[in-house]
Amino acid sequence: MDTTLRDGEQTSGVSFSASEKLTIAQILLQEVKVDRIEVASARVSEGEFQAVKKITDWAGKNGFLDKIEVLTFVDGDASINWMVQAGAKVMNLLTKGSLNHLTHQLKKSPEAHFEDIRNVVELAETKGIQCNVYLEDWSNGMRSSKEYVFQSLDFLTTLPVKRILLPDTLGILTPFESYTFIKEIVDRYPNHHFEFHGHNDYDLGVANVMEALRAGVQGLHLTVNGMGERTGNAPLASTIAVINDLMPECTTAVNEKSLYSISKLVETFSGIRIPANKPIVGESVFTQTAGIHADGDKKNNLYFSKLMPERFGRQRLYALGKTSGKANIENNLRDLGITLSDADLKKVTQRIIELGDRKEAVTPEDLPYIISDILDSDAIEEKVVITNYVLTHSKNLKPSATLQISFGEEVFEENAQGDGQYDAFMNALKKIYAKKGIDLPMLSDYTVRIPPGGKTDALCETIITWEINGKEVKTRGLDSDQTFSAIKATQKMLNLIGVPESKIAAEPIITL
Numbered sequence: 001m002d003t004t005l006r007d008g009e010q011t012s013g014v015s016f017s018a019s020e021k022l023t024i025a026q027i028l029l030q031e032v033k034v035d036r037i038e039v040a041s042a043r044v045s046e047g048e049f050q051a052v053k054k055i056t057d058w059a060g061k062n063g064f065l066d067k068i069e070v071l072t073f074v075d076g077d078a079s080i081n082w083m084v085q086a087g088a089k090v091m092n093l094l095t096k097g098s099l100n101h102l103t104h105q106l107k108k109s110p111e112a113h114f115e116d117i118r119n120v121v122e123l124a125e126t127k128g129i130q131c132n133v134y135l136e137d138w139s140n141g142m143r144s145s146k147e148y149v150f151q152s153l154d155f156l157t158t159l160p161v162k163r164i165l166l167p168d169t170l171g172i173l174t175p176f177e178s179y180t181f182i183k184e185i186v187d188r189y190p191n192h193h194f195e196f197h198g199h200n201d202y203d204l205g206v207a208n209v210m211e212a213l214r215a216g217v218q219g220l221h222l223t224v225n226g227m228g229e230r231t232g233n234a235p236l237a238s239t240i241a242v243i244n245d246l247m248p249e250c251t252t253a254v255n256e257k258s259l260y261s262i263s264k265l266v267e268t269f270s271g272i273r274i275p276a277n278k279p280i281v282g283e284s285v286f287t288q289t290a291g292i293h294a295d296g297d298k299k300n301n302l303y304f305s306k307l308m309p310e311r312f313g314r315q316r317l318y319a320l321g322k323t324s325g326k327a328n329i330e331n332n333l334r335d336l337g338i339t340l341s342d343a344d345l346k347k348v349t350q351r352i353i354e355l356g357d358r359k360e361a362v363t364p365e366d367l368p369y370i371i372s373d374i375l376d377s378d379a380i381e382e383k384v385v386i387t388n389y390v391l392t393h394s395k396n397l398k399p400s401a402t403l404q405i406s407f408g409e410e411v412f413e414e415n416a417q418g419d420g421q422y423d424a425f426m427n428a429l430k431k432i433y434a435k436k437g438i439d440l441p442m443l444s445d446y447t448v449r450i451p452p453g454g455k456t457d458a459l460c461e462t463i464i465t466w467e468i469n470g471k472e473v474k475t476r477g478l479d480s481d482q483t484f485s486a487i488k489a490t491q492k493m494l495n496l497i498g499v500p501e502s503k504i505a506a507e508p509i510i511t512l
């Protein structure tokens, strides 16, 4: 069960709009193919109500209604009425899984709590709602009030409850405890369905999930990018890879190929950046940096593991930096169709090491520029040149840009406004290309970095990622001015795509 839209949305600072929730729900169920999704907590807000309604409307028309779940509370008929009005059919009822929570938060006896739960479950049944039950703080309960946990389970297993959901609410379990606690429960109630809801406070989310599966749970609660309360939940992508590669006794219906794209979508909607080293979905997890690895890849795949990037719709890359060595550079040169003599390769390697030492990043698309610079060759021919531009920035007025660009003999000029100077610049550039009937590549990422130095006149590095013919291409600009560094990176992209063949008649302002 994926709970990105409920627990995931509890990540600090995250709020999905109703249409973002609907899009994520559709992709999770139709493309990623998780079995079920938890989409909201009942009674949270009017916006949340509208979001659930949007999802249930769509799910009802497409046969997914029994896969949409809402977290509800032991509050008489209030949560049930809310979810019924929102069109949902499955509730995950939050009950207390530790005596500590029960006595200090609800201030009730176990018997009184059980009576309240029975009333809610019976009411749900009369309304045709399917009921699953969470035992909140269950992991603490197992450590400190085990008798109460089993009293609860004895009671819940007599009710029409389909699944019992065991949360490690504070992410405190060790893998050993996850196994022993769950095994004891599964052995005692062999005819019931148990699920594990792991949090990641000690970075043990995936390890605990593995042990929960080994102990016999039949379901897991996961989130895209491991989003969720505090440090988040066990992440969907790495858990699926672990199950597929390391736990042959378990199966899931999840489609591995879609894990990267859903991860990027959730990154965009949530505004929470995926750490570069996050397994499966992080920017650099399929990039070999050490030259010895690239060398080993050529020699009988010495660094091969089952975790191949293509499984997730990704690609192996070879980074350029001070540790990358000859083999990484050769791999990148081959992709660019450039061959160098041994002596020249040595010089290029030396320059990349020097740049790396200065902490400057080097992208594969920089290679022709580096070659051109140190070998004084014409490895890169700059046919598209931004010859002149004026950018304005003022208080209370929209930034604007006027620019002139030459494609060999023809010079074009345009101006535009934008939300910032670079946006205005791009809008003017798009107007020029539109005159030729050409769309510019989509900008999919924009990163600005100040290589160490810490002064205001320090160099600023901009790395822009573009989608060119279905491939991600990064170009880099370096300048003491942030906008100019972005413009330099943009000019490199323009030269990569080459001088555009006009699709429609376009009049230059000057023909040289």
Ligand SMILES: CC(C)C(=O)C(=O)O
Pocket (backbone or CB within 6 Å): 007, 094, 134, 136, 137, 167, 168, 169, 170, 197, 199
């Ligand atoms: C709200 C509950 C179910 C939860 O997310 C947890 O206990 O971790």
